[in-house]
Amino acid sequence: MSQSLAKECNELKERYDTCFLKWYSEKYLRGVGAANDNECSGLFKEYSKCLQGALKERGIDKLLEEAREDNRENDAAYMTRKKCESPSIMLHRGLLTFLESTIYTHSHSR
């Protein structure tokens, strides 16, 4: 595994990374990974606590806040599932909307 930028967090990071990699390959990729409370969350909390202190000490926490702001667009773009609809489904959907609106106009024009 790679090092932490803060030497004092290396051990906690190593423990979390090992847990995460196992979870990722054995559970997540097989579609059975539970959402945010899994077997690694406790280890992450410990590592994170150590890291946050180190980031603050180095003044990196402020830079990160700005970067997170900048990244909002990417979150919006990548956190939503891209719809992979086939053209025929899209055509059907279009046709349905058209029919619905026709029915609507007809029923209301009377």
Place this chain on the structure above:
Amino acid sequence: MKVFSNEETFDYSWEEVSTANWRKYCPWNKKSTHVIAVDTLSRTLDPATGILRTERLITCRQSAPEFLKRIIGGPMEESQVYETSYVDLQTKTVTMVSQNLTWNNMVNVEEEVVYKPLNGHQTQFVQTARITALCGGWQRIKNSIEDTLVKRFRENAIKGKEGFELVLAMSRRVFAEEREREKMMTGAMPNMALLREQAQNIRAAA
């Protein structure tokens, strides 16, 4: 603004590549030595979409060309990159977007990397970086900053591909050995707790 783009194919499945990607900068990678630390800042799994979002802080140590050091007025040896990645299991896509945290008042570097399967045993890597020098004044200086960084991206991309190939090969070997060991041990003694402990030791050693 200058754009650097690069495409590679890895002869490994998307599952293997996306797993090894988490330890791309481990000691098995003897090439990308400019990355000295990788820290995970946050990680969440969206229950609605199954998308795994991770924020990481990547610390690099790479000395800059003399003229750049003079402009910036520092040794600029350590720099940090903020990376957000999105793993979408449904579409089998890993998307990683990064931006520079250091010297971002001088230059803006935005990188996007996408890993997608080509088939069951090959994965495509597509990298695009947009580099914009921000310092006011001479276009010539801006151009040379951008050119220098594009050149750096090109050099690092070659090293990155070679290094990641090493990580992928080691990863495949270790996973195979582990599976073999687990198979043997389940046959010999059904003590699962001990088994798990052993597997963890192997991982820690790796």
